[in-house]
Amino acid sequence: MNTILKPFLILLCMIGLNPTTLFGQMIDLSKSKIICLEKKDPLVLNAISVLQEEIGKRSGIILNKGSKFPKQLHSTIVVGLEGRLNKFPMEYQQLIASMPVIKAEGYKIAVIPKENVVLVVGHDSRGVLYGIGKLLRKLEVYPGQILLSDDVHIASTPKFPIRGHQMGYRPKTNAYDAFSVQQFDDYIRDMAIFGANSIEIVPPRTDDDFTNVHMKIPAIEMIVEQSKICDRYGMDVWMWYPNMGSDYTHPDSLKVEIEERRQVFKVIPRLDALFVPGGDPGDLEPDELFNWLKIQAEVLNEYHPNAKIWVSPQVFRPTKAWFDAFYEHINKEYSWLGGVVFGPWIKTPIKEIADRINPGIPIRRYPDITHNLSSQYPIPHWDLAYAITLGRESINPRPQDQKLIHNAFDQFGQGSISYSEGTNDDVNKIIWSDQDWDPETPVMETLRDYTRYFIGSKYTETVSQGLMALENNLQGPLLNNDGVIRTLQQWQDMEKQASEEVLGNFRFQMGLIRAYFDAYQYRRLLYETELEQQAREILSSAKSIGPINAIEKAKEILYLAKQEPIMPQWKYKCLSLADDLFNSIGAQLTVEKHFAAGGRGNFIDNIDVPLNDGMWLIDQLATIEENGSETDKLVAINQLLERNNPGPGGYYDNFGTPRSWNRVVSNYSYKEDPGGLKSPRVSFGVGLKGEEWVHEITAIGFDGHTTPLSWMNQVTSLYDEPLKMVYNNLDPKGSYIIKVAYTGRFLSKIKLTAENTLVHDFITTGVQPIYEFKIPTAALQDGVLELEWTCGEGERGAQVSEIWIVNQDELKKEESLRQKP
Known part of the structure; x- marks a missing residue:
């Protein structure tokens, strides 16, 4: 970049102007009309509504639509199906035909700069929605202005046919249980915009409570609504249905289980596939499991004739005999079998599963993108200070890790539906959807699309880089990661410049709270590590100052972590943002105030967990203080200090x-x-x-x-x-x-x-x-x-x-x- 122009361009960005518009690299669609020749296809018509509504939310402009080409085309967004382009102007037909071939669910987007025209053509009805989604991700939208780069020229087909996320409406989740029907509609639409074609719901009875204070309507009613929402967007509906019964052989127990499923399957308007985990929860031997799957399939197909059952070899305590029997059943290729699911707590690597099953039996991945530890893909070599504060299910953008994990095994599956427990893994969902669509997509491209679409074009670069920085915070030993403070400074700069609308955006709030939380833990770790060292040095002088005196002085030093905490303003900022997230998206980051499920997404409850051995030392010193002579106390103190010396x-x-x-x-x-x-x-x-x-x-x-x-x-x-x-x-x-x-x-x-x-x-x-x-x-x-x-x-x-x-x-x-x- 020209060094003379650089400061000027930066200034333009800071005041909300896109420099490319001033230099003729953008087309202005602010006064555009949408032309769509499809009059009856409900998925295409709904996709047009999505385009109008999402542009309207961001710009305040409602684009009109029509079903006929005007004589003079200018400033128009033309939407159609590839197989019905014969009514398009010939030059448009030729342009679309000249682009690379697309297949199922694919789309083509082309810009004609001289006419201010954008063409969005889907291979099929779903492809229209995904093409519109891509267009929305690339638009630069400001209040009263809609812009698009004039070099957008895309022909794209998804690599994998299964692309989705689990959204269980149950108390164990960290936000979904607080969703209204409209919030589910908004969130499922967001996933579709980024290429998802499947949503997995859960039945009313799982390994969880039946209801809680957050749930707006009964679970059986909400899963009906989720199914309707998915159908409106043309998305497949899957259901995760664990085996929670105590006996699947006794006729009386089977009758109860069958009747429960009948009631569930009957009320759901759309159900394309059923996923039954072999375990976690549930614990059946393969013969019993597959006999029960056959019975379920009969009930399922009464109401959803084309639905198939998928099953995973999940089992907490696996044996060779269990796996041998499982794969023997799989390879019988039952008519009701959809395929095999590879997910958490499966001992067999996915490549070995592919080798053990008959060719042609599909594998679906069920990646755990929601947990940091005790999970399928834990954060590698994670620092203990983060593990005991952020915990298992914190807000956890891991874009680089997610791409790496996805691409390590993508060749063995037909795509994925992720295991998610709420909005904490929001960034990870988008990364997986984009990678399932095209594994060659750079992470930064996805993050820029994410920021541009969800937060605003003005923040495209700053927030996307900020999300990458949050992942970098988690890597390596925290004690010497001074980048954590720089990450906070970057987010604070964004916070100062953000509008009230952005400050109220839950996606911005999630990034901001993590920046403050991480920095608070970093400063606490430095402070508490030094306090522990001071206490140990005092104890090492016990012989000269006396053991009781040394113990009391050491305890005084260790208690300073609580009595004189470091950077309390960062802690209070986290508490305030936790309230904001509860109000904006129903995120439950504490048990007492936000009624979270304990040990799940409530990482704010861990904000002051000790990061040194102070409490253990105090515990040990109390025992030493109460027992033995002065000589005994000196010996015990020395043993305590020499604990790790071999x-x-x-x-x-x-x-x-x-x-x-x-x-x-x-x-x-x-x-x-x-x-x-x-x-x-x-x-x-x-x-x-x-x-x-x-x-x-x-x-x-x-x-x-x-x-x-x-x-x-x-x-x-x-x-x-x-x-x-x-x-x-x-x-x-x-x-x-x-x-x-x-x-x-x-x-x-x-x-x-x-x-x-x-x-x-x-x-x-x-x-x-x-x-x-x-x-x-x-x-x-x-x-x-x-x-x-x-x-x-x-x-x-x-x-x-x-x-x-x-x-x-x-x-x-x-x-x-x-x-x-």
Whole structure:
């Protein structure tokens, strides 16, 4: 760009003018008329209404429409079907014919600058809607003005036939349960504008409460409305229907289940496919499962003759026998079977599923785009400070990750319908729809379309870059990520310049609250890390100032995190924005005030969760203070401070730190295995109370005592996939023990070997945190220690949070020297 012009162009953008309009690169459609020759096709006519309404909302201009070509065409948007272009002017027919061939659901858009004419032609009725959607995404709309770049020339066909998102109207979601019928219409339309052709609804009975304070109408009524909305836009209606019954073999139980489905299928006006998960929830053996699917299919087809049933091999504790039986049934190719669904908690990688099923049986992906952790695609190597504050289901734009995950396996499926629990994953939905349409689409193109259409042309570059910055906030260790503050500054600049309308836009609010929340956690982490270090330094002087005095001073320092919090204004801004989001879209970011489902989208409840080991230290110090002599207290304080010290010649690893991951063996990159089915992945939880943690990372371990942060973060391998680590440079003639902390979400039976020599046989985790074992001498002969953890068949996975490799010989030498006069 010319350096003289650059400041001038920036100024134009700041005052809301598009520089391209001043230099003749845009056509003005502000006084256009819409011409559409279709008079009866309801989908095409509805698409025209969408074009009028969405332009009207943004510009205040209502474009008139007609069904005949005027003698003099100028400033016109012409809409039609490719197969019925014979009434178009010949030059338009020739232009459309010269463009690349399009197929089902495809469209062509062409601009004729000299006449201010835009052509939007669909291969079929759906294609018209998607062409209009693309046009709306490319328009630059301001109050009283509608502009379009004169170089728009697009011929596009979706690569995948299934493109959609789940929108369950149930209490567990973080926003959908608060939607009105109109809000569902608006949101489903938004998805269609970005190329989605399917919406998945859920029945009134799932693994959830039946109703809550947010729901405007009963669930059975809302799913009827959702189905009607989809039909109006020509979109397919899927239903996720888990097996919630206790018995699918007894005639009386089956009668109840059949009658429930009959009532549901009967009232839904459109239902194209039924997705029945093999588990999560539900837990049926394959023979029982497929017998029940056959019965369901008969009931389904009474009311929806063309609907098919899709099924997933989801099972929490899988065995080879279960999978063998499942795929044997799939390959019988029952007449009612639509295909196989690949989603969360499926042990078999999608490529292996494709290899095991008969050619021609389609696979649909069911990607979890809504969760950050304990999920199908967790944020890689996520910092614990974010994991325990943002939690499992925060607002989570991950555009680059989503494209990578999509493109890693897209060749094995027919497209996807995402697993979503609300509006928190709004950006991720749009990325997936655009990638399902065309996997070559750059992420920034999608984000610019997203911002231009949903927030405004004036913010196209700033908000799209701001969303990318929010994803960058989540990457790597938070303690040294100074980019978090820059991200906040960028969003604050946008906030200062934003109109009242933009400030009330839930999509802008979601980006803004994350920018403030992230920065608040960054500053708290710096502050609380320093407080902990100060407290430890005071405790290290206990011998000179006295143990009781040291304990009291250390506790005073640690309590400052609560008594004198850092940057409280950022916290209060988050609380205010949480209220704004509740009012604008029904987003439930707290349990008490916004009535969120606990452990789901209520990340604002975690805003002040301690980010250091202060609470654990205070807990430990209270015990030391109450017990033993002064000498005993000094010994206990020293042991507390030396907790992570493996001694001379030893090793310590905490798998919440990147350095420790250098020990971990992985044969696949994140790009090759983003779900961690064949490679280690990060996980979070404590799991020391005999129960599997599901949604919340708790700091409580045994007997109500707090636990160290190191127990909340693990390296994990799923199911029976081995977890391997390597330690180099050990003494081949040395004598070593290993202490290992088994904490985490899963309760599993786990075995440890070193160089194929047993260290310990299967033990059940969750009973105690730390175990100690002797390392076999045979495993040390070359000075390299290779460790391998495996789980028994049907287990959820191996998890390790801490390791101490202790050189007993060197430890004895040190103790001997210490005892010498």
